[in-house]
Amino acid sequence: MSRLPFAQTYGPWAVVAGGSEGLGAAFAAGIAQRGVNLVLVARRPEPLELTAAQLRREHGVEVIMVAADLASPGTLDQIATAAADLEVGLVIANAAIAPQGPFTDTGPAELAGTVDLNCRASMLLARTFLPGMARRGHGGMIFVSSLAGMQGVPGLAAYSATKAYLISLGESLWAELRPAGVDVLTVCAGAVATPGYQQAASRRVPGTTSPEFVAASALRSLGHGFRVVPGTVNRVSAFALQRLTPRRTAIGVFGRAAAASLKQ
Numbered sequence: 091m092s093r094l095p096f097a098q099t100y101g102p103w104a105v106v107a108g109g110s111e112g113l114g115a116a117f118a119a120g121i122a123q124r125g126v127n128l129v130l131v132a133r134r135p136e137p138l139e140l141t142a143a144q145l146r147r148e149h150g151v152e153v154i155m156v157a158a159d160l161a162s163p164g165t166l167d168q169i170a171t172a173a174a175d176l177e178v179g180l181v182i183a184n185a186a187i188a189p190q191g192p193f194t195d196t197g198p199a200e201l202a203g204t205v206d207l208n209c210r211a212s213m214l215l216a217r218t219f220l221p222g223m224a225r226r227g228h229g230g231m232i233f234v235s236s237l238a239g240m241q242g243v244p245g246l247a248a249y250s251a252t253k254a255y256l257i258s259l260g261e262s263l264w265a266e267l268r269p270a271g272v273d274v275l276t277v278c279a280g281a282v283a284t285p286g287y288q289q290a291a292s293r294r295v296p297g298t299t300s301p302e303f304v305a306a307s308a309l310r311s312l313g314h315g316f317r318v319v320p321g322t323v324n325r326v327s328a329f330a331l332q333r334l335t336p337r338r339t340a341i342g343v344f345g346r347a348a349a350a351s352l353k354q
Contacts (some may be wrong), residue, residue, distance in 0.1 A: 096124040096125070096126070096309075097124060097125040097126050098228075099179065099228050099229070099230070099313075100121075100124075100126060100179045100180040100228075100229060100230045100312070101124075101125065101126040101127070101177075101179050101180070102126060102127055102176075102177055102179065103126065103127045103128070103129060103173065103176040103177060103178045103179065103180075104121045104126045104127070104128055104129070104178065104179065104180035104181065104182065105128075105129045105131065105169065105173060105178055105180070105181045105182070105215070105219065106118045106121070106128060106129070106130050106131065106181075106182045106184065107131045107160055107181075107182060107183050107184050107185045107211065107212075107215060108131070108132060108160070108184040108185030108186070109128070109130035109131060109132055109138070109141065109182070109184070110130065110132035110133075110134060110137040110138040110140075110141050111132075111137045111141065111284070112282070112284030112301050113184055113234065113279075113282055113284055113301040113304055113305060114130075114132070114182070114184045114185070115141050115301070116300075116301035116302045116304070116305035116306075117182045117184060117232075117305040117308070117309070118130060118141065118145060119145065119148075119149075119302075119305075120302075120305045120306055120309050121180065121182075121309070122145045122148075122149035122151045122153075123149055124309075125149075125151070126151065126179070126180065127151045127152040127153070127154075127176075128142075128145060128151060128152070128153045128154070129153075129154045129155075129156065129169070129172055129173050129176070129178070130142055130153060130154070130155055130156070131156045131158065131160060131165070131169055131185070132156075132157065132185075133157070133158065133159045133160070134157070135155075135157040138155050138157055139155065142155050154172055154173075154176075156168055156169055156172050160185045160206075160207055160211040161187075161203050161206040161207040161211065162206075163206075165211070166211070166214045166215070166218060169215070169218070170218055173219075177222075177226075178219050178222065178223075178229075179223060179226075179228065179229040179230065180229060180230045180231070180232075181215055181216065181219045181220075181230075181231045181232070182231075182232045182234070183211070183212035183215050183216070183231070183232065183233045183234060183256070184232075184234040185207055185208075185211065186207060186208045186234070186249075186252070186253075187203065187204055187207055187208065187249075188204075188246060188249040189201065189204055189246075189248050189249060190245060190246060191245060192245070193247040193248065196248065201248050204248045204249065204252060205248075205252060208249070208252035208253070208255075208256070209252050209255050209256070212233060212256060212259070213259060215231075216231055216259070216263060219231070220263070220267065220272060223267075223270075223272045224267060224270040224271075224272055227270065227271040228271050228272065229271075229272045229273070230272065230273040230274070230275070230312050230313065231263065231272070231273075231274045231275070232274075232275050232276075232277060232308055232309075232312065233256045233257075233259065233260040233274075233275070233276045233277070234256075234277050234279065234308075235253045235254075235256040235257050235260065235276050235277060235278050235279075236249075236250070236253040236278060236279055236280075237278050237279065237280050237319070237324060237327070237328055237344075238250040238253050238344060238348075239251075239252075239253025239254040239255075239256060239257045239278065240254070240257070240278065240328060240331070240332060240340075241331070241332075241337060241340045241341050241344060242341050242344075243341070243344045243345055243348050244341070244342075244344075244345035244348070244349075245345060245348045245349055246348050250344075256276060257276055257278065257317075260274055260275065260276030260316065260317070261276065261316050261317070264276075264316035265316075273312050273313040274316065275308060275311060275312050275313075275315070275316065275317070275318060276316060276317045276318075277304065277307075277308045277317075277318055277320065278317060278318070278319045278324075278328065279299065279304050279319075279320055279321075279324070280298065280299065280319075280320075280321060280323070280324040280327070281298040281299070282298070282299055282300070282301055282304055283298055283299070283300055283301065284301055299320055299321045299324070303320060303321070304320045307320035307321075308320070331343060331344075
C-alpha cells in the first residue's frame with residue numbers, strides 16, 4: 091500500500107500501546123513508513139525514547155511519547171490528554187502480560203493486573219478513539235490477540251481468557267463500525283519472537299514469527315476482514331484445531347505446547 095492512501099485513511103496520527111519494543115515497535119515502524127505520525131505508549135521510558143528517536147530519524151515523522159503503565163487507571167486520561175489536539179486515525183492495542191503456571195498459584199493482584207492491561211485498557215482505548223473515527227467516516231483499530239485466545243490453554247489460563255475477550259470484542263466492533271467506514275481487525279498471532287518471549291521460552295516452537303512479519307501482515311490486512319492469523323503454519327494449525335479437532339483435544343495440544351516452550 092502506498093503512503094498516501096494509508097495515511098489518508100488511517101492518519102494523520104496513530105496511537106500504539108506497548109510501542110517501545112518488540113511487536114509494538116514493529117507496528118510503529120510499519121506505520122511510520124506509511125507516513126503517519128505516532129503517539130507511543132509504554133511503561134519504560136528508556137526504550138520508548140530510543141524507539142521514538144529512531145522513528146523520527148529514519149522516517150521523518152512526529153512522535154509523542156507517553157511513559158505510563160496502561161494497567162493503571164489514570165493512564166487512559168494521560169493518553170487522551172496527549173492526543174487531545176490530534177486527529178487519531180489508527181489505534182494499535184498491543185500491550186499485554188502473560189502470567190505463567192497454574193492458575194491457583196497466581197496471586198490475585200497479578201490476575202487483576204492482567205485483566206486491567208489485556209482487557210480493560212484495550213476496551214477503553216477503543217472507546218476513547220473510535221467515536222471520533224466514526225464521526226469522520228474513516229480510521230482503524232487493531233487488537234493484538236493470540237492463537238491462545240481460540241481455546242483455553244492450561245498454564246496460561248488468564249492470558250488465554252483475556253485474548254479470547256479481545257477476539258470477541260474485535261469481531262463485535264468490526265460489525266458495528268463497518269457502516270461508519272471504520273476498519274477493526276483482530277490479529278491472532280502464534281508465538282512471536284519478541285524480547286519478552288525469548289526470555290521466557292526454552293525453545294522456538296514451530297510457526298514462530300518475527301514481530302516485523304506480524305505487524306506487516308496486520309497492516310496489510312486492515313480493511314480486508316475482521317481477523318488475520320499471520321504465517322502459513324499458524325493458519326493451518328488454527329484451521330485444524332478449530333474445525334477438525336475436538337475442543338478437548340485442542341485444549342490439550344495448546345497446553346502441551348505452552349508447557350514445552352516455557353522455561354521452568
